[in-house]
Amino acid sequence: MIEVIHDNERENRNIKEFSEIAVRQLNFSVDRVIISFVDTKTIGDNPRSDKRTLGSLLLLPDCYKVDIDKDIPSSVQALTICHELIHVNQNVLGRLAPVVDGWTWDGEYYATTSNYSERPWEIEARAKERDLLYSVLKEYRS
Numbered sequence: 001m002i003e004v005i006h007d008n009e010r011e012n013r014n015i016k017e018f019s020e021i022a023v024r025q026l027n028f029s030v031d032r033v034i035i036s037f038v039d040t041k042t043i044g045d046n047p048r049s050d051k052r053t054l055g056s057l058l059l060l061p062d063c064y065k066v067d068i069d070k071d072i073p074s075s076v077q078a079l080t081i082c083h084e085l086i087h088v089n090q091n092v093l094g095r096l097a098p099v100v101d102g103w104t105w106d107g108e109y110y111a112t113t114s115n116y117s118e119r120p121w122e123i124e125a126r127a128k129e130r131d132l133l134y135s136v137l138k139e140y141r142s
Contacts, residue, residue: 087125
């Protein structure tokens with residue numbers, strides 16, 4: 001189930017539908033994903049201090065929580081939702097998991113201090129996000 005927290009009710013419905021299509025296309029099932037649009041200052045830790053954090057994924061005990069920067073253009077928000085839902089899928093598949101002071105990816109440990117752009121799960125998400133976005137938009141608009 002997808003829940004959206006956004007100031008605009010119409011946008012809530014549109015983002016929920018868009019996100020449900022993305023989850024269906026990624027072919028995973030989870031009980032609950034919350035997609036919340038927040039001020040960029042409240043988005044997770046920023047490992048890329050030279051760049052703006054557009055979104056983040058938090059694994060909570062009862063759900064996945066995706067935070068998206070509310071001030072970026074909607075096209076970038078859509079791409080960021082796709083990127084973060086790819087991370088949800090990586091976790092569901094058991095490939096990506098948070099651990100103390102870092103993550104494991106395919107069984108290999110990566111510290112929180114590891115270079116963001118070299119993290120294999122980020123490389124994979126960046127490689128897949130645009131194809132997912134275009135595929136979702138094609139279905140969404142039909």
